[in-house]
Amino acid sequence: MTLVIFFLMFIIGSASERLCPLRASIDVLEGEFFFLCYPESRQEHFQEEAYTINWYRENAGKQQLIKETRRIVSQMNFLEFWPVELSDSGNYSVTHSNGKQNFVIQKWTLNILERNESSCFNKNHLTTEIKNAGTGHSLKCSDLSVNENDSITWYKDCKNYEHETERELHFRTLTAQHSGIYTCKIIISHEGKIYHSTNTIKLVVEEDAPEAVTLEIIGHHEEIETEIGKEEILNCTGFLGYYMQEDASLYWLINQMFPEQCTGIPANEPSICEEEFKKLQLGNKFYITRLLRIKKVTDEDMHHNFTCMLQADESTQIKIVKLKKGNTQDLPVHVFTTGMILAVLFPFVAIATVFVCVIFRVDLVLFYRNICRRDDTAGDGKEYDAFVSYLKDCVSPIEEEREFALKILPMILEENFGYKLCIFERDVFPGGAVVDDIHSFIDKSRRLIIILSQNYVSDRAIYELESGLHKALVERKTKIILIEYMPISDYSFLPESLSLLPSKRVVKWKKNKSLPLNSRFWKNLRYLMPAKPTKINTKRHYNNLDIGSKAAQLWTEDCDFNAVL
Known part of the structure; x- marks a missing residue:
């Protein structure tokens, strides 16, 4: 923009x-x-x-x-x-x-x-205003003139618009027909010559959201494959519409019996408990959600009906969830016996093995992916491996955060590990509808990478976060990766719904310590990214000076480009 x-x-x-x-x-x-x-x-x-x-x-x-x-x-x-x-x-x-x-x-x-000779405006030199139909609005011509009485002419899509000559263009009631590109032209006289200045605004008029909305539980009846002894968290989310209904209630039943409430103290919690009721707002839509936590799945749980019930405005919606055993076979007796004997005879070996698996879990998974050439991206219809969301502000006091998002992150993930990122300023053609573009490109991405900062919650960044949370919590299509670029002691500035992510992970950037390709930061980030065959480029090495100099060469150009967006 x-x-x-x-x-x-x-x-x-x-x-x-x-x-x-x-x-x-x-x-x-x-x-x-x-x-x-x-x-x-x-x-x-x-x-x-x-x-x-x-x-x-x-x-x-x-x-x-x-x-x-x-x-x-x-x-x-x-x-x-x-x-x-x-x-x-x-x-x-x-x-x-x-x-x-x-x-x-x-x-x-x-x-x-450069001026476009075939048009009255340059598509990179306009602002976009998105308004709802049925409301009043005014377009203001920037006062670029020297004298207040300079001549002003308005154009719509490069055609003279109703002979308007005022500095503000008023619409009493907006309709879809008012959408278009408006240009105001100010004529200025100086030393016997005529000069002009122009200002262009793209007006997008959207139809209002439907007034009547049927409340519903997200998803249908389902069966979840699990294993005996495994922890399961059942999520039930209800859509309320475009305003929060205070009388709405959402709760779980186990064979028509109410479960106990979770206490927050693991030692005192029952084996199955219902978590606190929470309200969510994603964009202009309102949801309520409640989790049912099963600490350890038992054989008896396989025969239970777990029913989620949504009640509001004298209507009721239900969703039934059942557990079933996955396609796994029990270990043969002789294998189990051998394992027990080895555990007794070689306790130190067993402890060391567990220690190695826990400490080097990420390394082992990455090694396994590389050996097996595992590919989670084949045939899923997605175009990008991740959409990168960060604070977009060229005059931000934390300019390093911007360099990290636009230079370091794609330089390492794309050039060295073969991932394809979607970075709005780089990959989205300027001049489109920003809201629609963000929603579309997040939908095309397998992950949403959020680079956290205290100033993150800006107009467009918060919409990217809300869209990602909607797909993670409701549609279960996109997984979220959080990168803590600067140390953050309090996460209260983020939406409360972020705490509902069952597997939320934060990867912490530690500046020079994280720069090498084999650092813990890049390993943890690749672990959270989708598995795909990669060919690591070991001939290129990046250090702090390399990356810093490359970022500095393009910094001014990128600020100008992103200002257009």
Whole structure:
């Protein structure tokens, strides 16, 4: 999504003052009027009587003083372009000098986009607004002009729109027919010549959600294969609709008898207990869920009916779950006897074996996959091995997190272990409907990798998490992998429904210690990824300097690209 440039005008008597927004990266179309500026309040701490303001542009790594021309004009805290050209792309800064020392006031990255000769807008230079039908809305034309009375024309899909000339385009009641791409064009007169600035908005009008929804239990009657002595957790989830029904109840019955409640203390819990009732909200949909925990499956449990019952609005829905033995055969008597004798005669060997299996469990599984060439991805219809979700903010104080998501993670998993990742900024063509794209690409992925941070919950990131939780808890199609990039002491900022994942695992990144290909971090991550035949590239070696230099070379370009999204 493109960062749109906003310039505000406040008129006091006959004088006017233009205020400037704080922004680090700016996209502008070639051939249009534009100006850089910084708020005058930033000069308040400079109290010297004599000082100068200088504008600079970075050239070959060095700061070069900008000289005024008829096209580029400097006026104190404004640098005007009449108009901008493709060659103006680069890094700019403005300094305050008292003759002894220079102080940098502000820096910008200016990216000039090429104009589309066959259209009135550039698809990479627009913002997207998604609204519901039946509501009122206004589209605002960014105030890019110098004078308040400059001429304004609105276009819809590059055709003049109802001869509208106001700075705001009002819709009393939105309908699906209002969807389209709207462009406002501001005509500016300067020194006898005509210039213009444009702002483009893609308006998507969605139909309202259905009012009447039938409440239902997710899933049908089912039989679960298990083994004697194994722990089983039965999950029952009910869909309530688009609002939370306070009178809804969800509970388990075992042969028409209520189970005991789980106490949270393992030593005091019964062999079968019902966990606490929980409410969930995924997007604009509401669910309730309850788990039934069976500590150790017995032969008697194979003959029980485990019934989940959902009641609300005087209606009842049920789901029956039965346990059955898997296709396993009991060990022959002589094999069991031999095993017992070995356990008695060689206790240290048995303890050492258990110790090795527990400590090196991940290594053994990866070794087994490699030897057997196991492939869990064949024929499942998925296109990607994992969708990567992380905080998308170029001005985030934690820039290393972004480098990790866009550089280190795909560099190792794709180039060295043969996985195929879906990274929104890299793999999704800009300009589409963001919500639909996220849902579609998560649905095409076998895993959802979430790179956790305290600032993770942003508008788009939280939707990616909610979509992944819906597929993990309700549809059981996608498994979630959590990467703790920075140490986190409190997980309360994450949705409560994340705690319902039976096999939730967190892989912790430990910076330089985790960089080598054979580190514990990459092994644990590959263990949680789907098994597939891989050919490890041992000829390439990555260390902190290699990765850091490659990330630094592309950092500025990626921030600009992701700003478009």
